[in-house]
Amino acid sequence: MELPILPTSIIGSYPKPRWLLRMYSLRELGRLPEEDFREAVRDASVAVLREHERAGIDIPWDGEMGRSEMTEYFTAKIAGFKFYGPVRVWGNAYFNKAAAVSKLEYREPLVLDEFRWVKENTTREIVKVPITGPYTIAEWSFNEYYSSKEELAFDLAKILNKEFKLLEKEGATFIQIDEPAMLNHPDEVPIAVEAINRAVKGVKVKFGLHVCYSNYYLLADYFEDIKVSQFALEAANRNFRDLDYLKKLIHQELGFGVVDVHNPRVESPEEVAKAIRKVMKYVEPERLYINPDCGLKLLDRRIAYQKLVNMVKGVEIVRRELAREGKTSIPFRREV
Amino acid sequence: MIVPALIGSLPRPVSLAKKIEQYSIGRLKEEDLEKAYLEHTRRAFIKLREAGIRVITDGLYRWDDIFNPFIRFIEGVEVNGLFKFYENNFFYRSPVVRGELSLRENPLPEWLNQALAIKEEVYPGATLKAVLPGPVTLAYHSLNEYYKSLDELSEAYAGVIEEAIKELPVELVELQEPALAAELSRATREKSDEVSKETAKTLIERLSKVKELWVVTYFGTPQVLPDNVILNIDLISGSVPEKYSGELGLGIVDARETKMERRDRLEDKLRPYFRRHSRIYVTPNTLLDFLPESVAWRKLKLLGKLGGE
Numbered sequence: 001m002e003l004p005i006l007p008t009s010i011i012g013s014y015p016k017p018r019w020l021l022r023m024y025s026l027r028e029l030g031r032l033p034e035e036d037f038r039e040a041v042r043d044a045s046v047a048v049l050r051e052h053e054r055a056g057i058d059i060p061w062d063g064e065m066g067r068s069e070m071t072e073y074f075t076a077k078i079a080g081f082k083f084y085g086p087v088r089v090w091g092n093a094y095f096n097k098a099a100a101v102s103k104l105e106y107r108e109p110l111v112l113d114e115f116r117w118v119k120e121n122t123t124r125e126i127v128k129v130p131i132t133g134p135y136t137i138a139e140w141s142f143n144e145y146y147s148s149k150e151e152l153a154f155d156l157a158k159i160l161n162k163e164f165k166l167l168e169k170e171g172a173t174f175i176q177i178d179e180p181a182m183l184n185h186p187d188e189v190p191i192a193v194e195a196i197n198r199a200v201k202g203v204k205v206k207f208g209l210h211v212c213y214s215n216y217y218l219l220a221d222y223f224e225d226i227k228v229s230q231f232a233l234e235a236a237n238r239n240f241r242d243l244d245y246l247k248k249l250i251h252q253e254l255g256f257g258v259v260d261v262h263n264p265r266v267e268s269p270e271e272v273a274k275a276i277r278k279v280m281k282y283v284e285p286e287r288l289y290i291n292p293d294c295g296l297k298l299l300d301r302r303i304a305y306q307k308l309v310n311m312v313k314g315v316e317i318v319r320r321e322l323a324r325e326g327k328t329s330i331p332f333r334r335e336v
Numbered sequence: 337m338i339v340p341a342l343i344g345s346l347p348r349p350v351s352l353a354k355k356i357e358q359y360s361i362g363r364l365k366e367e368d369l370e371k372a373y374l375e376h377t378r379r380a381f382i383k384l385r386e387a388g389i390r391v392i393t394d395g396l397y398r399w400d401d402i403f404n405p406f407i408r409f410i411e412g413v414e415v416n417g418l419f420k421f422y423e424n425n426f427f428y429r430s431p432v433v434r435g436e437l438s439l440r441e442n443p444l445p446e447w448l449n450q451a452l453a454i455k456e457e458v459y460p461g462a463t464l465k466a467v468l469p470g471p472v473t474l475a476y477h478s479l480n481e482y483y484k485s486l487d488e489l490s491e492a493y494a495g496v497i498e499e500a501i502k503e504l505p506v507e508l509v510e511l512q513e514p515a516l517a518a519e520l521s522r523a524t525r526e527k528s529d530e531v532s533k534e535t536a537k538t539l540i541e542r543l544s545k546v547k548e549l550w551v552v553t554y555f556g557t558p559q560v561l562p563d564n565v566i567l568n569i570d571l572i573s574g575s576v577p578e579k580y581s582g583e584l585g586l587g588i589v590d591a592r593e594t595k596m597e598r599r600d601r602l603e604d605k606l607r608p609y610f611r612r613h614s615r616i617y618v619t620p621n622t623l624l625d626f627l628p629e630s631v632a633w634r635k636l637k638l639l640g641k642l643g644g645e
Contacts, residue, residue: 084594085628090427091400091419092353097425097628099594140425144595183422262417 001125001173001332005322006057006276006290006315009255011210011232012178013070013128013295014051014063015304020044023025024068041066045114046121051305056312059128062118064295068298070132070178071140072096079158080104081141099142100152106159115172126173126332128208133179134160134199137193140181150191157198164203173332176208176232184216188220197227206334208232208255212294220245227336229253236260236295240275246282253333254283257293258314259307264299266306272314285322287328290315338606339642341391341585341617342384342636343552343568344467344512347629348397352376373397378454383633385459390641391617392462393510394451400510401428401621402469403477406444410496411438416479418533422518422555424592432479437492439499444468448505465550466504471497471514472536473541477515478604486529494539501547509538509547514622516556518575519605536560554587554622570621571605587621589639596630599641606642618642 016024023040026032043320045062052060065251067073072114075081075098111131118127134156138149146152164175177199182192200207208230211219216233223231232255235243246254259267276290290311296304320330355372358364380395399405401421408415409609412435418427420422448466455464475490483489501509516536540562543549549565556572568585569576572592576584586609588602602618609616618639622634 084631085352087628088348088353088625089425090429092348092357094350094353142594144593181425184420185424 002329003058003126004319005285005318005327005330006288007330008056008315009059009128009289010052010057010061010063010308011255011257011291011293011295012061012064012176013067013297014048014065014303015297015299016065016207017044017047017065017301033285043334045117048317049118049122052125052308055305055308057308058124059126059289060118060122060124061128061130061132062295063297067116068221069095070295071137072098073249074110074137075131075141076266077108077110078104079107080155080172082147084142089141095140097140097142100145102145104152104155104159106162109166110160110163112166112170113161115167117172128174128176129167129172130176130178130210131160131163133177133182133192133209134195135188136179136181138195139184139298140332143169149188153191153195154198157195160199161201161203164199164205172205172225173289173334174206174208176210177205177228178210180210182211183218186218193222193225197225199228206230206332206335207336210255210294212257213237214305216245220248223248223252224250229333230255230289231336232289232291233257235275235279236281236293237262243279243282246279249283252336253287253289254279255289255291256283258290259292259296259311261292261294261299264303266303267314267315268311269310272311273317276318277315285318285327337393337615337645338642339391339615339617340387340389340636340639341619342389342393342395342624343510343550343585343587343619344393344396344402344623345399346380346393346395347624347627347632349376349629356625360588361645373479374454377451378458379452380621381455381459384462384636387633387636388643389636390462390643391508392455392459392464393467394447394464396467398447399467401426402467403431403474404429406468406500407431407474407620409439409441409443409500410437410493411435412482413478420475422514426626428477429480430477431474433482433489435482437496439496442500442503443569444500445503445505449629452505456537463508463605464506465508465510466501466506467512468500469496470511470515471539472531473513473515475515475531486531487535490531490539494590498543498546501543503549505586508549508550509543510550510552511543513540513551514554514556516551516560517553517558517570533560535560537623540565550585552585552619566617568617568619572621576609581612583615584609584615585617585619587619589620591620591622591624591632591635592626594627596634597638599638602638602642 044065048063081098087097138153207228209228209234230253234257359369417428471493472491474493566583570587576638580602
């Protein structure tokens with residue numbers, strides 16, 4: 001399978017349409033039949049998928065229209081978790097932090113339905129399935145049952161491994177593991193690495209790993225140990241400064257973040273192209289994918305869309321330059 | 337004697353958060369938001385009374401984190417983006433120090449007077465303390481663009497705090513000083529400078545001459561042991577230094593895990609400290625913000641049961 005050089009993709013979330021947010025509120029109040037809610041999610045999913053495709057994204061997703069939050073969505077589907085109520089993250093932002101109260105068990109598919117729906121509706125050959133990783137779910141949960149976080153993370157890895165095998169069987173080719181918390185405790189990074197490796201074991205799809213707003217020098221020490229073929233990392237938020245950690249990225253690909261998701265200013269195509277030229281001093285274009293820094297959900301929907309459009313335009317500028325060197329496509333690489 | 341006490345914040349109720357949000361987008365009048373603060377404070381004090389917590393705070397319902405809004409009242413400080421609060425999935429807005437620090441305004445006395453009036457009405461037997469961030473923790477969590485060193489910055493913060501606490505209508509002031517025990521994590525950002533232990537000790541002891549101080553440390557064992565203060569120590573992630581003999585608060589209930597502790601085990605844990613201390617305050621080990629509200633209150637009730645001779 002071939003892709004254009006510098007394939008463009010997304011990280012995961014995208015702003016939910018306002019009407020869908022209303023559906024979420026009505027559902028929370030018990031004033032919307034579940035069937036109607038599901039239909040709304042599916043319609044929104046197609047709308048966002050089209051938006052990604054229209055922007056020119058090579059490897060799209062549906063913007064996680066069916067997910068309320070990145071850990072709660074998963075912990076609600078895994079047996080052994082219990083919710084005591086919301087916990088504040090900052091200001092007036094809360095999330096339902098689950099507590100592991102008994103042995104965690106795989107109860108139902110986590111994202112299989114989402115994948116089937118996206119696959120059925122996309123015009124693209126490959127889609128990227130983002131899933132929150134085992135260490136981040138463990139780190140963002142309370143632990144009342146396991147004797148250590150390690151044990152909890154490893155059981156979560158087992159559950160995710162089951163889901164990954166199911167996705168592979170259904171035709172998924174690219175899964176992104178989201179681990180924003182994996183560098184939270186510098187001395188626990190080896191646990192996170194082992195949990196990720198257990199989750200991907202025996203599954204022959206392309207795996208990416210997304211880590212954001214963290215100290216990447218900590219991560220770089222483990223690049224070679226993590227069994228994924230791509231690291232999707234943010235760089236626009238840091239204004240593309242301090243990329244030296246990439247010197248340690250010798251074999252795997254880089255999903256390079258060129259769009260700041262916390263700033264409503266839309267980057268110009270020239271800025272995107274400049275950033276790509278800069279990163280090509282560290283990673284050759286054959287190992288580069290281009291994506292936003294992180295999920296776009298906090299932005300206004302029109303701004304999020306325009307950022308994707310300009311990202312693709314910026315990529316096209318560099319593609320034209322690379323075409324002069326005869327570099328126009330790369331193989332879709334699954335192996336680590 | 338065991339005295340159950342609250343340190344720092346209570347979890348901000350979602351109902352109050354919704355009011356604050358409505359106010360911030362202009363859909364609620366200021367006076368209605370004020371009413372909401374007072375009503376939630378009243379409810380909290382009643383629950384603290386029922387739980388048997390004898391030394392209380394106002395729950396920091398007006399605070400987003402241990403620095404905000406206090407840093408907004410300081411000249412020379414701008415408020416920056418979000419940073420991870422130690423190794424927690426909890427974020428604070430960081431102070432950026434761009435000029436000489438001085439206290440610009442101080443609404444804390446008014447807020448405390450309101451809380452005192454409510455306390456007199458619903459829980460007169462409790463002692464209410466004020467809560468402020470300490471100078472050392474403030475210095476470590478600031479982006480310093482003005483002072484030559486963190487020692488100088490922490491001294492400047494101490495000056496501001498001194499001004500602020502002079503005017504408070506309470507005798508007891510809690511200083512949030514996790515930085516006396518916990519290293520600034522690499523997960524937050526790389527550390528470039530430090531506050532010397534001597535400076536930290538001197539500054540806190542200087543502030544203890546203005547008001548009675550309750551210095552709250554957590555996420556480790558305190559490396560600085562100021563004299564003439566009540567020192568709160570996190571027994572979940574730290575321990576009481578052998579040489580410490582001053583007044584003691586013990587963080588024995590885990591405010592970062594929902595699992596309930598057993599009362600008999602907590603009593604066993606406390607026993608050795610009575611050899612050297614006739615009075616011990618028992619508290620959560622850190623801010624209750626890290627717990628869902630229902631669990632936080634269950635843990636406070638458990639603490640309350642430990643109280644007595």
